[in-house]
Amino acid sequence: MRSTLGIAAAAASIASAQPAAARDPLVLRPTEPWTMNYGEDSCQLVRIFGEGEDETALMIEQFGPSERVRITLISRYAQLRVRPYPHYAIDRKTARSVSPPQIGVRFGKTGEAMEARVKSASMADGRFITVASAVRPTLQGPETEKEQDEPYHLPALSIDALAGSDRVAFEGLADGDLILATGPLAAATKAMNACSENLLSHWGLDVAAHRTLRSPVRMVDETVPWLNYPEQQSFERMEGLIEYRVMVDSAGRATGCHVQSGGGPNTDFGDAVCHGMMNAVAFEPAINADGEPIASYFRGTVDFRFL
Structure with missing residues (x-):
């Protein structure tokens, strides 16, 4: 299902500037309104x-209710400052491992820049596609740890936190910083948020x-080893980014595993995730407001990469 949101591009306060040097920011204005793609297993703003x-x-995706998003940038300016793995896994001069490529993602003019691990690849038309996973959109500082006894709330993006944001900036790209003048994001x-919450009904769960x-x-035990790198992909030094969902019944039994994104024609990465989740992981069921176990889900991301 596909529909368009007529969200005004009120970004007149952002001065457009062409980069005079590689490090100067480039500001791009929107040429189309936001498009919301409603899927059975994901929500995507484009x-x-x-x-x-x-x-x-610019694509902003969620695969269930969450405070985080996956951001995909497709542009001639999306090239990373350093090559992604596995090309420079080892610095030959020092014989030390090089840290995974990262970029900074900043919401709003004064928001905190959040470091995001990314994957990137070149495209046939000369553009680059760069994917940053688990980005927490906020104008606030770094995320603080929640208290153990803090009540659980169905996670969602903070509308209040993003109401004052009029841009998304990407820092650490090869050609300098890139600013997308989004206009208000509320x-x-x-x-x-409405789309990601509605996914629960598609999965046959009680939203209320x-x-x-x-x-x-x-x-039950997060320290239990449950995942193996697929042998063929390890031999060929292939990488992958898998979004997955496990359905868990009221007894804590895993009843099904679904690859939400990243499977593609090669299913080995997704198969490895689901095999581990279904055979090596024990779950505690979700507990409702009355203290009773109910059917629910467990969702996660696996980043297969060489370090």
Whole structure:
């Protein structure tokens, strides 16, 4: 299902500037309204910025209710400052491992830049596609740890935190920083929250009960090794990014595993994740407001990469 949100691009206060040097920021304005793609297993906001060779696509995705998103940037300016793995896994001069590539993602003019681990690849048309996973959109500082006895709330993007944001900036790219003048993000955030919550009904779950859960599904022991790198992909030094969902019944039994994104034609990465989840992981069921176990889900991301 596909629909368009008519969200105004009120970004007149952002001065557009062409980069005079590689490190100067480039500001691109939107050329289309936000498009919301409603899937059975994901929600995706898409918007196009710039024209001609500058055309840049921004995709913001969620795979269930969450405070975090996956951001995909497709642009000639999306090239990383250093090559992604496995090309420079070892610095030959020092014989030390090089840290995984990262970029900074900043919401709003004064928001905190969040470091995000990324994957990147070149495209046939000369553009680059760069994916940053588990980004927490906020104008606040770094995330603080929650207290153990803090009540559980169905996670969602903070509309209040993003209401004052009028841009998304990407820092640490090869050609300098890139700023996308999104305009106010409150309406887009509200649409994403509604879509991600509605995914629960597609999965056959009680949405109302999940809004008032005492506790979500949890792994009984997070230290248990459950995942192996697929042998062929390891031999060929292939990498992958898998989003997955496990359905867990009221007794804590895993009843099904679904690869939500990243499977593609090669299913080995997704198969490895689901095999581990279904055979090596024990779960505690979700508990509703009345203290009773109910059917729910466990969701996660696996980043297969060489370090």
